[in-house]
Amino acid sequence: MNVAELLKTTTAWFRDRGIETARLDAELLLSETLQLERMQLYTSFDRPIDPAELDAYRALVRRRGKHEPVAYILGEREFYGRPFAVDPRVLIPRPDTEVLIDEVLARLDAEAEGVVLDYGTGSGAIAITLAAERPALKLLAVDVSPEALIVARANAESLELADRVGFVRSDGFARVPERFAGQLLAIVANPPYVDPADKPTLMADVRDHEPGLALFSEDPLAHYRRIAEASATWLADGALLAVEVGQGQAEDVAALFEAAGLVEPAVRKDLAGIERVVLASRPA
Ligand SMILES: C[S@@+](CC[C@H](N)C(=O)[O-])C[C@H]1O[C@@H](n2cnc3c(N)ncnc32)[C@H](O)[C@@H]1O
Incomplete structure (x- = not known):
């Protein structure tokens, strides 16, 4: 052979x-x-x-x-040009999420200084990429899963960014240190947004192998509502909120952001033409 x-x-x-x-x-x-x-x-x-x-x-x-995903078998997936270790403790970072990164980078210039919070960091893909692309930023990477945080921390270390990416085990904002209130330059998130009722329609690779905690939310908009409500407490004036959303959720999420007093909502599509990223700001 x-x-x-x-x-x-x-x-x-x-x-x-x-x-x-x-x-x-x-x-x-x-x-x-x-x-x-x-x-x-x-x-x-x-x-x-x-x-x-x-x-x-x-x-x-x-x-x-x-149907075990190739990324888990190889133990690695590239995201925004960098290798991230992945295993079944974390969601495999997706190319769609690179659109979120592009949009955040377009709004935070090369000299941007301050702290950005990544809600539901998983492998650390978003937090670590932003730290790598913007050398004056500090990242606070939050996840409720201690297993995911082990993977994320190891990725920050192997990509030599551990000095600017801090990790907090927290259910939402519950354990984010008080000193960040009103100080964050941005909140970014790719939270779980799949309705558990849609589980049978998912590809076996995803459904049977990726962590349910990373995929499903009983109320698919719950995390967006929570983030929108918390934004007034944590974001600085004029600061950015940027989230990835599931197919068909963009309009509802933009409405939630406006209802929470955020301004200038914008929606961006992914490479497949699906509305994938919703952005808004705290009033200046
Ligand atoms: C869709 S994954 C995103 C992972 C990574 N940010 C990415 O884009 O590849 C969602 C992440 O949110 C975390 N998560 C779920 N519920 C949470 C909660 N209540 N508070 C904080 N993180 C949560 C999951 O553990 C998972 O790592």
Whole structure:
């Protein structure tokens, strides 16, 4: 068996199991096994696979066959050009969330100084990316899940940003230190927003493997309501609120923000044209 043959049979096997990204996944898992860049596979089609490599590859392929996400199998996902360690304790950061980052960076210039709070930090993707992109910012990364915070802290350390990203285990704002009241330059959030009633419609990869605490909210707008209400307490005058929302939620979330006294609501679409990010500010 050589590289080309193995990729072909694995792709067919994945397709039979309803895996949409069959060829890509076969390549990612094989490049991991052989410790090659994915593109190097294309110049190694005739390379024979030895029995030890085949065993190692098959173990990964079997996991993917059970719809375990590739990012968990590899233990890593790239977000905004940086590698983040991920495992089942955290949501896998999504490209959609990069739109939220773009919008926040467009509003906080390169010299922006102050503290930004990331509500529901998960892997730390948002907080750590903002710290990396804006060297004068400090980030307060909040999550209710102690397991997620272990992963996020490790990511901050491996990306050498732990000195500017602090972590707090907190249900919402409950344990955010009082000294930040009225001081935050921005609150950013990608909170859980999936209605548990929609669970059967989710892809098996997500439904059966990613943490329910990161996905579901009994009332899908509850976190937005909570964040909007808390914004008056925590944001400085003129400061920014920026959140990712689920499909069809943007209008309701913008209305919640206005009802909470926030101004200049704006909505941005993701790459698929879905309204994905809602922004607003505290009056100046
Ligand atoms: C959709 S994930 C987002 C993870 C990460 N920010 C990202 O964008 O990839 C939502 C996160 O909110 C956290 N979370 C859920 N309920 C929370 C609460 N009541 N207070 C704080 N964080 C919460 C979950 O543990 C999870 O890490």
